[in-house]
């Protein structure tokens with residue numbers, strides 16, 4: 001696989017359903033930030049690691065994005081809950097605002113970030129200034 005637009009995040013086996021997620025570095029609006037990918041009901045979903053309530057990362061223990069039941073993604077700061085497949089606000093102080101979804105694919109035992117697809121929301125790979133085109 002020599003598609004340079006796909007940035008490897010982790011092996012498929014690293015993500016178990018409703019369990020720890022995998023963080024990855026990126027730039028959001030040109031500033032260092034993180035994204036994360038989780039597995040839920042067998043599928044992978046990724047989001048900008050930034051709560052809709054306040055611009056805080058969701059996980060206070062790295063990779064701990066799910067609540068205790070593995071049902072919702074939960075912000076550790078004030079408890080906002082998000083749907084794991086869509087990032088929609090499911091309750092708490094997110095007040096109807098959701099997480100910014102990122103584009104990921106799972107192929108041949110690995111999970112990749114399709115970074116080019118997220119350029120439109122101001123998210124780019126580390127070291128690549130916003131607006132740079134390849």
Ligand code: FES
Pocket residue numbers: 051052053054055056075076077078079080093094
């Ligand atoms: S910062 Fe996430 S719920 Fe307040």
